[in-house]
Amino acid sequence: MNDILYLGTRRYSSWSLRGWLAVRLAGLSVPEEVLPLGGALPGAIAAVSPSGLVPVLRHDGALIWDSLAIGEYCAERRPALWPGDRAARAHARSLSAEMHSGFRALRVAMPMNCGRTPAPLQAAPDAELQADLARMQQLWRETRDHFGEGGPFLFGAFTLADAAFAPVVSRFLSYAVPLEPVAARYRDAVRAHPLLEEWYAAAAAEPVEWLLSRYETVR
Numbered sequence: 001m002n003d004i005l006y007l008g009t010r011r012y013s014s015w016s017l018r019g020w021l022a023v024r025l026a027g028l029s030v031p032e033e034v035l036p037l038g039g040a041l042p043g044a045i046a047a048v049s050p051s052g053l054v055p056v057l058r059h060d061g062a063l064i065w066d067s068l069a070i071g072e073y074c075a076e077r078r079p080a081l082w083p084g085d086r087a088a089r090a091h092a093r094s095l096s097a098e099m100h101s102g103f104r105a106l107r108v109a110m111p112m113n114c115g116r117t118p119a120p121l122q123a124a125p126d127a128e129l130q131a132d133l134a135r136m137q138q139l140w141r142e143t144r145d146h147f148g149e150g151g152p153f154l155f156g157a158f159t160l161a162d163a164a165f166a167p168v169v170s171r172f173l174s175y176a177v178p179l180e181p182v183a184a185r186y187r188d189a190v191r192a193h194p195l196l197e198e199w200y201a202a203a204a205a206e207p208v209e210w211l212l213s214r215y216e217t218v219r
């Protein structure tokens, strides 16, 4: 089986962005194929993914079908994807795990859409969304305070914890979410990372046929 990284539509696929960042940060040289979300190619994702979801990485005889597992696979090859210090590494893994299993209100209310003209949601955030927004900024603030010396990212250098939050950065920009100063600086640092620039450019070049009204009409 040839090595390959399957991604969903870059404009929308937050989990694909996380997996892609891990692969690129690890320096794995694999071809990429985008399988558009929303059924434009019926059965295409199910044909390559045991879970029916993307991202999926086939590499050197291994098949990995979840972004968190792709991150761990990549970190085995490039340990610097996690912080070097044991306690910092444990903190970074906790952040990634909390992102993976939590923040449901944020994900539902603000789906990732890299091409959205920045505009706030019309409705004021409900209590659950407010709690997610506050928790996110608390995580970023506390981590920057404790571990952020030496660079603009959560642990100084860009790690898998930053990859986990990159789609949140995208959402905060797309939905013009007001942030406290520490979080705003962190958001801007992540967005300016060259890999984010590359992802956004590729997303902007995707065919209009891949646009999905359910994401384009979020107000």
Ligand SMILES: N[C@@H](CCC(=O)N[C@@H](CS)C(=O)NCC(=O)O)C(=O)O
Pocket (backbone or CB within 6 Å): 008, 012, 013, 014, 015, 016, 037, 038, 039, 045, 052, 053, 054, 055, 065, 066, 067, 068
């Ligand atoms: N826990 C999975 C979630 C993957 C996931 O939900 N992927 C979405 C795209 S972001 C998907 O494949 N959806 C299938 C579809 O919309 O057809 C991971 O971390 O990789």
